[in-house]
Amino acid sequence: MSDSGDSDVAWTYYKDRPEWNDVTPVPEDEGPNQVVVIAHSEKFVDVYDYFRAVLQNNERSERALHLTKDAVELNPANYTVWQYRRDLLKALGTDLRSELDYVELVIKNSPKNYQVWHHRRVLVEWLQDPTQELELTRDALLQDPKNYHAWQHRQWAIKAFGLYDRELEFVDNLITEDVRNNSAWNQRYFVINNHHGWSDLNVQREICYTLEKIKFIKNNESAWNYLRGVLLHDKRGVSGNAVVTSFCEELYKNKCRSPYLLAFLIDICDEAIKKEETSCLHNANRAVELCQALAGKYDKIRSKYWNYMCEKFKKFQQDENNKDTADKIDE
Amino acid sequence: MDFATKDVNLKPDRPTTLLIEKHSDYLAKYGTNKDDYEYCMTEYLRMSGIYWSLTAMELMGQSHRMPKEEIISFISSCQNKENGGISASFPHDPHILYTLSAVQVLTMYDRLDAIDVDGVVEYIKGLQQEDGSFFGDKWGETDTRFTFCAVMCLSLLHRLDAINVDKAVQFVLSCMNFDGGFGSKPGSESHAGLIYCCVGTLSICKKLDVLKVDDLAWWLCERQLPSGGLNGRPEKLPDLCYSWWVMSSLTMLNRIHWVDNAKLEEFILACQDAETGGFSDRPGDIPDPFHTLFGLAGLSLLGNSDLIKPVNPTYCMPQETINRLKLEPQILKKV
Numbered sequence: 001m002s003d004s005g006d007s008d009v010a011w012t013y014y015k016d017r018p019e020w021n022d023v024t025p026v027p028e029d030e031g032p033n034q035v036v037v038i039a040h041s042e043k044f045v046d047v048y049d050y051f052r053a054v055l056q057n058n059e060r061s062e063r064a065l066h067l068t069k070d071a072v073e074l075n076p077a078n079y080t081v082w083q084y085r086r087d088l089l090k091a092l093g094t095d096l097r098s099e100l101d102y103v104e105l106v107i108k109n110s111p112k113n114y115q116v117w118h119h120r121r122v123l124v125e126w127l128q129d130p131t132q133e134l135e136l137t138r139d140a141l142l143q144d145p146k147n148y149h150a151w152q153h154r155q156w157a158i159k160a161f162g163l164y165d166r167e168l169e170f171v172d173n174l175i176t177e178d179v180r181n182n183s184a185w186n187q188r189y190f191v192i193n194n195h196h197g198w199s200d201l202n203v204q205r206e207i208c209y210t211l212e213k214i215k216f217i218k219n220n221e222s223a224w225n226y227l228r229g230v231l232l233h234d235k236r237g238v239s240g241n242a243v244v245t246s247f248c249e250e251l252y253k254n255k256c257r258s259p260y261l262l263a264f265l266i267d268i269c270d271e272a273i274k275k276e277e278t279s280c281l282h283n284a285n286r287a288v289e290l291c292q293a294l295a296g297k298y299d300k301i302r303s304k305y306w307n308y309m310c311e312k313f314k315k316f317q318q319d320e321n322n323k324d325t326a327d328k329i330d331e
Numbered sequence: 332m333d334f335a336t337k338d339v340n341l342k343p344d345r346p347t348t349l350l351i352e353k354h355s356d357y358l359a360k361y362g363t364n365k366d367d368y369e370y371c372m373t374e375y376l377r378m379s380g381i382y383w384s385l386t387a388m389e390l391m392g393q394s395h396r397m398p399k400e401e402i403i404s405f406i407s408s409c410q411n412k413e414n415g416g417i418s419a420s421f422p423h424d425p426h427i428l429y430t431l432s433a434v435q436v437l438t439m440y441d442r443l444d445a446i447d448v449d450g451v452v453e454y455i456k457g458l459q460q461e462d463g464s465f466f467g468d469k470w471g472e473t474d475t476r477f478t479f480c481a482v483m484c485l486s487l488l489h490r491l492d493a494i495n496v497d498k499a500v501q502f503v504l505s506c507m508n509f510d511g512g513f514g515s516k517p518g519s520e521s522h523a524g525l526i527y528c529c530v531g532t533l534s535i536c537k538k539l540d541v542l543k544v545d546d547l548a549w550w551l552c553e554r555q556l557p558s559g560g561l562n563g564r565p566e567k568l569p570d571l572c573y574s575w576w577v578m579s580s581l582t583m584l585n586r587i588h589w590v591d592n593a594k595l596e597e598f599i600l601a602c603q604d605a606e607t608g609g610f611s612d613r614p615g616d617i618p619d620p621f622h623t624l625f626g627l628a629g630l631s632l633l634g635n636s637d638l639i640k641p642v643n644p645t646y647c648m649p650q651e652t653i654n655r656l657k658l659e660p661q662i663l664k665k666v
Contacts, residue, residue: 028374028420048374056422078375080423083470118472146567148515148522155518182565186520189509194518221553221565229509263549302552305589308666 011043014050019063025049026056044074055084060091069102076110082119096127104136111140117149121156133157138170145174146183155190164195179213182222189229198233204243206230211247218251224260228267238264239271239282249281259299262290266309273316284316337568338556339613345601349630350608351391351638354623357608358384359396361620377420378409378429380620382436387624389439389649390631390640403445406433414457415450416468426468427458431480438487439652448488455481456493462505463498474515475506479528483646486535486658500538503529511546523554523563527576534583534645534660544663548586551577559594560613570612571602571622574629575647582632582644585663592633599629 014020027049051071054064068085071078089099100123107116124130133153140150158164168191174184188206196202210227214220231238239245245268251261269287272278291310295303361370361384373380381402388394409418409429416425417433430451437443458466458481465477478499485491505517506529512521513529526547533539554561554577560569561577574595581587601614602622609618610626624647631642641650645660653660 026422052422075375079426079468080375080418083424083468086470114472118470121472122470146564148520152515152519155516159518180566183520186508186514186518190518225510225550225565232509301555301557301591301594302589304591305549305552305586308589 013042013046014067015046020050023050023053023057023059026052028052047071047074051081051084055080060088062092064088065092065094072106076106076116077113079115082115086119086122096123099123100127100132104132107136107140111143111147112149114149117153121153124157130157130161130163133161134163134170141174145178145181148183151183151187155187158191159194164191167191167195175213179217180220180222182225185222185226189226198230203230203234207234207241207243211244214247214251218256218261219258221260224264227264237271237275239268239275239277245282257293257298259294259302262294262298266290269313273313278320284313284320287313288317337562337566338558339560339569341558341597341601341614345614346603346605347597347600349600349636349638350603350605353603353605353608354610354627355388355391355393355396355608357604357618358388358620358623359393361609374420375423376429378406378417378432378436379419381405382432383620383624385436385439386648387620387627389652390624390627390642391638392640394439399440402436403440403442406437407445409433410446410450411454415447415452415454417446417451424468425454427455427465427477427480427484428467430454431484434484434487435646435648438656439648441655443488448490452485452488452490452493455485459494459499463495463500463502465499475503475513475525475528475532476515478503479532482532482535486660487646487656489656491535496536500533500536500541503532504541507543510550511543512550520564521550523551523561523573523576523580526551527580530580530583531645531660534662537661539583539661539663542584544584544586548581548584548589551581551584552586552589555590555595559591559596559598561590561595561598568613569598571599571610571629572612572625574599575625575632578629578632579644579647583660583662585665587632596630596633596635599626599633602626 015025047067047070051067054067065085065088068081068088071081088094089096103116103120103123107120110116124133134157137150137154140147158167168188171184171188171191174181175188192198192202192206207227207230210223210230213223214227227244228238231241231244234241248261248265248268252265266287269282269284272282273284278284288310291306291313295306295310299306385394385397385402388397406417408421411418411425414425416427417430418425419429433446434451437445458477460466460473464473465481466473467477481494482491482499485493503513506513506515506519508514508521510521513526514520514522515525530539530542533542553565554563554573556562556569558569560571561573562569563573563576578587578590581590602610602612603626604611604618607618609620610622611618612622627639628642628647630636631639632644642648643650643653643660644662646653
């Protein structure tokens with residue numbers, strides 16, 4: 001929310017400006033509902049009363065363009081002000097470069113706002129010039145590395161104008177900065193998926209990269225999720241990649257009990273069961289044991305989920321045991 | 332090993348019971364404080380404000396405290412005569428977000444006669460794009476939120492046939508991520524609010540079966556923090572509105588019991604303002620109608636209070652309204 005500007009002593013109300021005396025202001029509640037408005041912020045009401053007036057008259061003028069700036073300053077989330085401003089920019093043939101600079105300033109002050117970023121995007125589309133977008137979004141992400149709007153804008157610019165070249169480097173820096181930055185991990189997936197592709201080599205490289213990061217901090221939801229995402233592109237799945245399975249078993253042996261590790265081991269067991277490739281480590285018994293550990297000790301808050309999973313595996317366990325018995329009888 | 336988690340601590344003096352009368356007073360008063368700076372500031376989303384307040388009041392059985400006729404004539408005045416869309420407030424431009432809010436309010440009042448329904452249908456139809464997605468308005472921002480708005484709005488009007496539903500569903504599925512969740516556009520990060528929009532769209536279109544249900548439900552469960560509250564993405568602070576977005580999604584997936592309901596309820600109750608009434612995003616913050624609705628709706632899903640009516644998880648409207656409209660959004664079978 002922007003400053004109401006009450007402290008701004010040099011401010012002249014629109015109602016006191018001679019160049020505006022031909023316009024009749026339109027208060028918000030004119031129309032169906034008559035309500036007495038006692039302004040908390042006179043400046044706000046004054047600006048928006050005049051804004052409504054020019055909007056209603058569809059006035060196309062420099063003074064209206066200037067008025068939208070005041071209206072934006074008071075409330076950058078007002079979508080109608082921005083729409084009207086774009087209509088004016090088109091109608092008046094305003095220099096879009098200076099508009100680009102202007103919206104950059106607004107973004108710096110209100111980086112979490114749909115309207116400002118959308119305005120930016122329309123300008124870049126009109127100009128067909130994305131040269132400043134990576135820097136702009138980088139600055140916003142330095143301030144808030146998870147700013148959804150900035151990420152959306154960055155992805156759009158990268159995709160629309162093919163700006164992939166140095167993106168992996170950018171993502172790597174963010175992950176190094178904060179290994180739990182889920183947005184950065186998502187961006188990593190976006191870049192590989194849309195640009196580098198999931199060749200065997202890339203899959204293996206991404207696995208190694210992720211395992212390194214997990215080694216550094218084990219209890220990291222984002223990295224474990226990314227690992228699953230990469231393995232979607234590995235024909236061997238989560239259970240068939242020896243690098244991954246031995247990494248996990250090694251962690252387990254070294255007493256790591258991060259819920260994410262245990263959950264991943266359960267996924268390995270689950271897949272092994274489904275593929276009928278169970279082993280002494282990865283089978284229904286192990287999965288049951290892990291579910292019980294999670295429900296009872298390491299992830300109690302989600303015990304209902306783990307109990308549900310546990311029941312699921314108990315059925316497989318029975319099948320496995322029956323099969324063992326049947327095999328023995330056959331022998 | 333680093334187990335640091337971003338979370339809040341619930342204070343011992345937090346509210347632990349539902350202060351229903353306070354909330355009713357808070358919302359009844361909210362609309363009348365038109366001299367309030369905050370009220371002026373929220374003009375651009377007035378229509379949604381009315382939806383949040385009215386739905387919250389309906390859930391508490393207190394909607395008679397809202398100025399019904401004034402609201403209905405306000406909505407009529409916000410419909411654009413040329414394109415049929417509805418704006419947040421007069422004379423703003425129409426937008427799909429406020430068109431939905433207006434239709435939700437009018438269906439709760441059973442007063443769709445107050446607007447030109449065909450106009451609304453044409454407006455929404457005109458926003459659908461070749462790839463199945465929807466613009467939010469004529470300026471061409473696309474987002475899975477707008478798909479949900481379009482589909483929900485048309486289903487409330489029993490006019491889903493006006494758009495290409497298969498393509499709308501295809502677009503939503505193109506936004507599914509490797510973690511089973513959904514973002515705003517293809518490739519955008521999974522986010523609980525947008526997951527609600529996508530799961531809601533699939534629920535209305537009866538296509539929930541295409542989801543990777545257990546992956547998605549687990550991701551949603553992972554949003555619960557030790558305080559009991561839910562966040563919207565990994566490593567973010569809990570926020571009351573996610574109680575709605577996560578829990579409604581889990582309800583549609585019929586896995587609401589996977590979250591620790593008792594701890595969540597404690598968190599929601601702690602977000603009440605014991606002085607002014609209303610709920611805020613986190614304990615101790617300033618309340619607003621948006622969080623007040625999602626606090627009450629979240630409690631409704633948890634189902635432990637006789638004071639709150641059942642809410643429909645897909646529409647975020649009273650179940651009785653959805654029943655009256657004979658709508659049957661899909662809910663997966665219990666596991």
